[in-house]
Amino acid sequence: MKTQLTALAVAAAFAAGPAAADLVFPSLDYRTGPYAPNGIPVADGYADYFTLLNERDGGIGGIRARVLPCETGYNTEKGVECYEATKGQNALVYQPLSTGITYQLIPKASADGIPIHSMGYGRTSAADGTTFEWVFNYPANYWDGASIAVKHILDLNGGNIGGKKIALVYHNSAYGKEPIRTLEELSGKYGFELTLLPVDHPGQEQKSQWLQIRRERPDYVLMWGWGVMNQVAIQEAANIRYPMENFIGIWWSGSENDVEPVGGKATGYKALALTAPGRDFPIYEDLERYVYSKGLSAGAGDQHGKVLYNRGLYAAMLAAEAAKKAQEIHGVSDITAAQMRDGMEALEITDRLMASLGLPGFAPPFSVSCENHGGSGRAAVQQWNASSGSWSLVTDYIKSESGVIQPLIEADASAFARENNISKRCN
């Protein structure tokens, strides 16, 4: 074992070698394990965007960006290892892409002074910047998602869903349980009846849940699913001939991976979307020219334009913009993690900015402030069409009901602050 340890030390030293003046963006991705089909496109998009910036603009503010991939396999322990291995290399921001790892890193990264951006996942109450100084979850969180889904249902029913039945099929884990409190709140407000249907990991066998849905015929089914659970749920919904347009998934249940295995019967399935789907954006021309055609795409290069690939692009874009902002604020181009945090807190995404980046209409504008780390809380609803094999947005970006969500976030954040003796900031 001793020789191994020495070799390990050597290897670690190698890994920690180049401390060059790059802007380092660690990418805790997972290209293996049960969630690899979802991890691959996000990681590819994240890496490709930075490659584009390097190739086209020579980096961010003249400094090259370096993506530091580290395989987590969606495993918390490997996530910790990745964090410890990369944090010393002047990492600017962590995007852990896993609820478990995010919870893990929130206290650690806060203590180390490195910001975390959990885009559309992680701890919802991190939207409260007064408690969570180093954690950001813009542009929308799970509670926003629950509210947006209900709002969409309200729109479909002319604003009255009293007495309607809504079922929530969820992954029986921290992630899946997130929307329950919000939905209970909303069910009290709008008078709909909420049925909870947990599905245990991994979720290959969902007969019981879908038989219950078939018996009780809820008017709408919401889904907080992940991995194989999504495909099976959509398949089972098709099997019981549940009207697909009444079946709405969260943004992690709405990629091509989830609907394609089901085939034609998945047509009509809806999911929330943080960004527009497809590749009809000017940025893809640049990507084609500077990245794809040069053979620089990350991974196998077969994920371009997929929903999750776009999400990876978006995450990278937000990180890059925050870095630019930080450079602007502090007047240096070689920023530190703390300066990056300031940039993230001052981030302002406008329609004009999006258009200038080659992403017009890709995602809604929002701004971050000291109090609000959660962004706009907007998402759109997209619908799957199996014959054309594409998603399309069927609504505008809907704003969540902050009147319902904000008190919940404050309550949860205050509880966290009390537990950990954090004093509120921003005053």
Next chain:
Amino acid sequence: MFEQFLFAVEVALNGFMAGVMYSLVALGFVLIFKASGIFNYAQGVMALFAALTLVGLMDGQVPFAHLINAVLGTEAHHFGWHLPAVLAILFTMAIMVAFAWAVNELILKHLVNQEPIILFMATIGLAYFLEGFGDLMWGADIKKLDVGLPQGINGWIDETTFNAFGYGFFIDNLDIVATVIAAVLVTVLVLFSQYTKQGRALRAVADDHQAALSVGISLNSIWVLVWSIAGFVALVAGVMWGAKSGVQFSLSLIALKALPVLMLGGFTSIPGAIVGGLIIGVGEKLFEFLAGPALGGATENWFAFVLALVFLVFRPQGLFGEKIIERV
């Protein structure tokens, strides 16, 4: 009340069907355990590997594409042809036989006469290896499996029961197919083991290794045979489960579903695997239906084991397991 009863019957029927799917996975375990006393932890990964190979062949994927591209800098992904399902299944079978041969040649041969726990450990190593190998060969992304199996509600049953009881039962066509395939599979296996020379040799090996050796049965060839059959069963299970969810890593986790079935049915009994699967399937679905709402749902995973536990307390060797005779 009558409606509740109908629901319960529907749930039980679906549990029965789900049980068949569990049995399909459990069968592979039983075959290998019976013939060689090995608890094959890699069975789930074998199902994944078989299904991945099948899809890869059908879609004309280039094996090890990523590795080749990374090393040689090429851009190879697809051969550009599509194999018909039957042909692909045959090729996959051939690969599974080759795999069985390799396992026997490289691992099992060297571990003859070792304790069961060590053989178990060897299959763990095999599972690790195959998990990496499968992903490396075919990629970790999700693949659509389409071998023409019907899916969705069976309209005829729905209508007939609706006319009879006023409530249409839901039975998945895929489950019906699975039941038929399982029945055929078990019949063929039984016929094979009863009426062919290899089958008899197989049973002899299962009864006593040394006695079988002494009458001139080659353990090696029997083990290759058994692992090939287990590979075939894994392929069937992989196809059945993969049709539902697409072929992806999670397919290897179906092995967990087979564990309570094995415990209940006994590791050495093919009928045990079937009956055990059915009991577990019906039991867990009915429990979820009756007690799930009160307990907050998602009870199936643990209830299957509790059910098996209750059975075992009364019959410690499993339902059809051989009676344990203990002597000092």
Next chain:
Amino acid sequence: MIYREAGDFKTNYREDGRTFPIRFDRWAYFATLAVAFLVVPFVINDYWANAVLLPFLIYAIATLGLNILTGYCGQVSLGTGGFMAVGAYACYKLMTGFPDVNIVFHVILAGGITAAVGVLFGLPSLRIKGFYLAVATLAAQFFLVWLFNRVGWFYNYSASGQINAPTRTVFGVEVTGPTTSAWATYLFCLVFVVICAWLARNMTRGSLGRKWMAIRDMDIAAEIIGVNPLGAKLTAFAVSSFFVGISGALFFAVYLGAVEVGEVFGIQKSFLVLFMIIIGGLGSILGSFAGAAFLVLLPVFLKNVLTGTLGWPTDLAAHIEFMIVGALICAFLIFEPHGLAQLWRLTKEKLRTWPFPY
């Protein structure tokens, strides 16, 4: 030559009954302890603590526990993950319920609670044997995980069901929470490991351990010579679960700091710990450490070599890492079926006659 037993004379029973009767073993042991306590804390950094040493130490406690049950008493258990979860949640409830009590007592109490739960799920072992017993422990595994996920009281009704370790100190030094220093957490775990290993070593040498081994080797024969199977099996479950509970508590409080039960303490963890004791060697204290080291260090080592030194893409490296680990397990078994501990025993034999083997 290097490893000698000859000339190691004992003049009284006390000396003969020492934990390490052979002088060379004793020196090696004290030297290891000295390095672990006096050198490592000064050179350790966050990466080594959190990625390598903490998981190794904590898994070592879990493997010690499982090895007592499976290796010494012959009862196969696949409930380790569930029992670790009991330790973790017990520790969490104690930490938040009695913040003024020192964390050391919380961890020990968490072990005690786990021991009680373990005995409860050990009861079927009186009737069910061998691989079939795994079903009882698997029932524990799935039921406990479901329970901790389901009942809000266990996670203090937090919105998502995650539990977070608050900051706690020992002698004024933080050992849990986000702002700990590497050496503090390392030493905290190391103390537990040393005590647990010492306990395990002496228990397995004493009458209790002999009873366990008698039950393992042949339970009917053991019963005839007067070993009470009820007592022996249940004490094995209790002691094993106590260790596993401590490891679960440390895993949550010191190592991870935030835990989601289904992901961290799932069935995979049970299998992992079982793999560790089989690779290390059943019924061997040293084997417990070797197995934990093998399965904790090897993946990290391979990953660093493949992606860090060789610079391969992370996914290729991860796939090949799996293949290498699997192939190594098989190779080890073919080379030495009785685990790393047996390998060490054989090495000792060789060293004894080196350089003049006969």
